[in-house]
Amino acid sequence: MNFEVIVIGSGIGGLTAAALLARYNQRVLVCESHAIAGGAAHSFTRRGFTFDSGPSFYCGLGKQRPSLNPLRQVLDVLGESLEVVSYDPLGHYHFPEGSFPVYCDAQRYREAVAKITPQGAKELAQFEQRLLSVYNCLKDIPTIALRADWRLIPLLLTNYLPTLIKMLPQLGVIQGSVGRIMDEEVRDPWVRRLIDLECFLLSGLKAQGTVAPEVAFMLGERTRAGVEYPIGGSGAIVAALVRGLQNWGGELQLNAHVEQILVAGGQAVGVRLHNGEVIKAPVVISNATLWDTYTKLLR
Ligand SMILES: Cc1cc2nc3c(=O)[nH]c(=O)nc-3n(C[C@H](O)[C@H](O)[C@H](O)COP(=O)(O)OP(=O)(O)OC[C@H]3O[C@@H](n4cnc5c(N)ncnc54)[C@H](O)[C@@H]3O)c2cc1C
Incomplete structure (x- = not known):
């Protein structure tokens, strides 16, 4: 498959960029190092309990409109919704x-x-x-x-x-x-x-x-x-973004650590994964840290 955009990382930032691009007809692939999507916002389960790994305070994710939360606006564009509980x-x-x-x-x-x-x-x-x-x-x-x-x-x-x-x-x-x-x-x-x-x-x-x-x-x-909590935790937000990405034709590859951003003539032309696989695309977006992007991926 030919991709128009590769996004490195499936944090909230990477998934947002990828899902919006897919929504507007770009062929997008997200490459994520980890076995679970979501980066700092991923959830995991142990012995039947679900844990958030990071964020837990959210405002403006529910049905109340207008919402100033940009994430809510992104989910609206993708046609995704979240069930939330308000608490105080x-x-x-x-x-x-x-x-x-x-x-x-x-x-x-x-x-x-x-x-x-x-x-x-x-x-x-x-x-x-x-x-x-x-x-x-x-x-x-x-x-x-x-x-x-x-x-x-x-x-x-x-x-x-x-x-x-x-x-x-x-x-x-x-x-x-x-x-x-x-x-x-x-x-x-x-x-x-x-x-x-x-x-x-x-x-x-x-x-x-x-x-x-x-x-x-x-x-x-x-x-x-007010403050709200999504049912399913921060993982529910990640799941909604992944659903949005995939419903609009985008792809997510887990366990796909990007080793290098390939550059030719001063332009990004694709990425090389840890397993040696090369994936080509004329646009590469990095959701990795600035430090990782410039000192490791763009060596
Ligand atoms: C403990 C904690 C509590 C927080 N609490 C809140 C809160 O209550 N409310 C709130 O709004 N925010 C909160 N935040 C902040 C919020 O979680 C982050 O701002 C947000 O999740 C960051 O998303 P990101 O996409 O920028 O980056 P990240 O989540 O860091 O995503 C980067 C992704 O890129 C992947 N990646 C990196 N390098 C590569 C590579 N070479 N190849 C492939 N993949 C790669 C990583 O595995 C990761 O999945 C909290 C954060 C933490 C850590």
């Missing part, structure tokens, strides 16, 4: 002072904080307000419409000019860290620790190292759409 609180944080329920509902969240620190709850409300103003601008530009090259500028100017104008007063915040807003709005040490923790769970860094739009989106979506 999404979990508990365990502090030395006691357990804290993390409610999606902003009012209940603040009430839970007020039980520990009434002044902190007021400061938190100001902090949230600052971030929600950012969210209210950003949410009008769908993530899926964005691109990573210079064409982003004409695209934004042509399609989203009113939103860009609305965003102008927020530019400082959009480019800044959560820590800056926290320093301006929150003195209470317990709430500062809570914000650091929320940032750490999202980005792996405390408030000073976390970009404001990321937390603005998390807070905004958590409040607007």
Whole structure:
């Protein structure tokens, strides 16, 4: 079979790219090293129990429309759906002072904080307000419409000019860290620790190292759409993407580790698998890390 595109890796990113290309009539092959599709989001079973290997918090995957979750928009395009369960609180944080329920509902969240620190709850409300103003601008530009090259500028100017104008007063915040807003709005040490923790769970860094739009989106979506869990876990999302890929004629090959991206005249022309098999295609998309792609696959 001749392929027009080879995608290296069946993580959520690789499957999304592959399934969309298949949907729009490209002959696509996904080569995945592992025996299970899904990358960081794959599920596995042991003794009859299913485990998620990574992600577990999702917003906007269910039937509620409009959804700002680009994955939901991709599944819509593929004609796939997921059954999800909403839940609140999404979990508990365990502090030395006691357990804290993390409610999606902003009012209940603040009430839970007020039980520990009434002044902190007021400061938190100001902090949230600052971030929600950012969210209210950003949410009008769908993530899926964005691109990573210079064409982003004409695209934004042509399609989203009113939103860009609305965003102008927020530019400082959009480019800044959560820590800056926290320093301006929150003195209470317990709430500062809570914000650091929320940032750490999202980005792996405390408030000073976390970009404001990321937390603005998390807070905004958590409040607007609530948190959901797909029945079947993250594996159900992967299965829906694989179904979408295959229903639109794409192929997935597991246990197919790509050893090298073949290049001729400065252009990708295919891949060589670990078992020596060569598969040709004029376009190769890598879902492997940048580091692996440039230092190992493009040797
Ligand atoms: C513990 C944990 C918790 C998380 N929690 C959340 C959460 O709650 N909510 C959320 O939205 N996100 C969460 N995330 C993030 C989310 O899981 C990832 O952002 C997402 O799954 C990454 O997908 P990806 O396609 O970019 O990459 P990956 O999932 O890394 O996929 C890359 C794929 O490429 C394959 N590959 C690499 N090299 C080759 C090669 N040479 N040949 C063939 N195949 C190759 C790999 O095997 C892999 O399958 C979490 C992540 C982790 C690890």
